[in-house]
Each structure stands twice: as C-alpha cells, then as structure tokens.
Amino acid sequence: MTGDTARVLAIADGYHDLPPGKLASVVTYLEATRPLPAAPGPAPDGLSLRRLGAGDAELYRDVYRRVGARWLWVSRxxxxxxxxxxxLADPGVEAHALMRDGRAEGLLELDFRQPGEAELVYFGVTDSLIGSGAGRWMMARALxxxxxxxxxxxxxxxxxxxxxxxxxxxRRAGLVPYKLAVEVIDxxxxxxxxxxDIRPDLPPPA
Incomplete structure (x- = not known):
C-alpha cells in the first residue's frame, strides 16, 4: 500500500497490452470517517500483538516477506x-507483529504522519492463519x-x-470504497x- 495521490490519466476504453516486465492492477481505496463499532474481543488462542521498534527491522522484514511475497509486496x-x-523509529508510524508461539505470523502498520488521518499501510497474516479469525481480530485491533x-x-x-x-x-470491517485507480508497476x-515461480496465475516474468 502506498499513498493516496496519483496522476489522473485519460485511459481509452478497451484492452491495453502491457510492455514486457510490467504488471497492472485495479486499486480500490476504502475509508471510514467515524469510529467503527467493532471491538477486538479476546485474542484467538496463542495470539498477541507486539509493537515493533527500530531494533526489530530484521523481524519486520522477515514477516513482511512471509505475509506479502505471494501478493508481490516488495518495497520493504x-x-x-x-x-x-x-x-519503525518514527513516532508517526505504529507497526505491530502478530505473534504466535514466539514467531511473527502477521503484520499491521499504521501511518499517522498526515494530520488527522491514519493510513493502514500494510496488513496481512501468513498462510497458516488465513481463515482462522486472526485477521478479523487484528483488524479490530488496528481500528x-x-x-x-x-x-x-x-x-x-x-x-x-x-x-x-x-x-x-x-467492507465487513465497516470501510466504504470511495475511489478506483489503475496501477502499473515493474x-x-x-x-x-x-x-x-510466485503467482503462477500471472504470466511468467519477462
């Protein structure tokens, strides 16, 4: 996830082939402009959040990779x-790892550096926790x-x-879509x- 601004381009209707080595996606922006009623409740068995600081950069990058590689997260x-x-040392950023049995299995990162706003920059759990309810609990904690x-x-x-x-x-968490964009990346x-061999559902990399 990156910023809330983009260039406005006139894109003609129809199909547009991408150059070799490029990927495109449709981006959905969602927001809440008032506190949402969800309460986190007790954590699922064995799970807890750990606030990350500057000394946790290697742990952060490890869980970022394990959560995000299959979704092509790459910037960090x-x-x-x-x-x-x-x-992680910036007071305007708050990052947490979702811990299970001493290992990070999820990541949430909030950016408060724009006054009056909180951006959920990164959010996800590892494959082992998808469908377990851990993501719902972590989202409630993020809110x-x-x-x-x-x-x-x-x-x-x-x-x-x-x-x-x-x-x-x-959307189930209460956020409302408000904008679409097209993103083209390397x-x-x-x-x-x-x-x-990641993402065999996509054409192989050029």
Missing part, C-alpha cells in the same frame, strides 16, 4: 535495513489503535494483486526481487 524487501529502522488517536479518517487501499477477498474483508519477479 529491497529497502536497506536502515530505512526500515527509520520507519482500535487508530481511533485512539485524534484522527478524522482511517483509510487504506488494496488491489487485484492482493488476496481476492480483501475488499470484502475491509514486475518484481522479472527484476529478481521475488522468485519467478
């Missing part, structure tokens, strides 16, 4: 550890943390490269940032 994999340390700050808006965006149930999941598999 290629970033120097010093950049991740700086993000609770966000609205404990003096914000007027909670927002995020997801895309068609993410989990196919992502938009429905966020295929991280083509550049070697991720293995070439």
């Amino acid at each position: 994999l290629s970033a120097p550890l010093s950049d991740i340390e700086a993000v 609770e943390i966000a609205w404990s700050r003096p914000i007027r808006r909670f927002w995020l965006h997801t895309c068609t490269l993410d989990h196919p149930g992502a938009v429905a999941f966020y 295929d991280p598999r083509a550049a070697g940032a991720l293995p070439a």
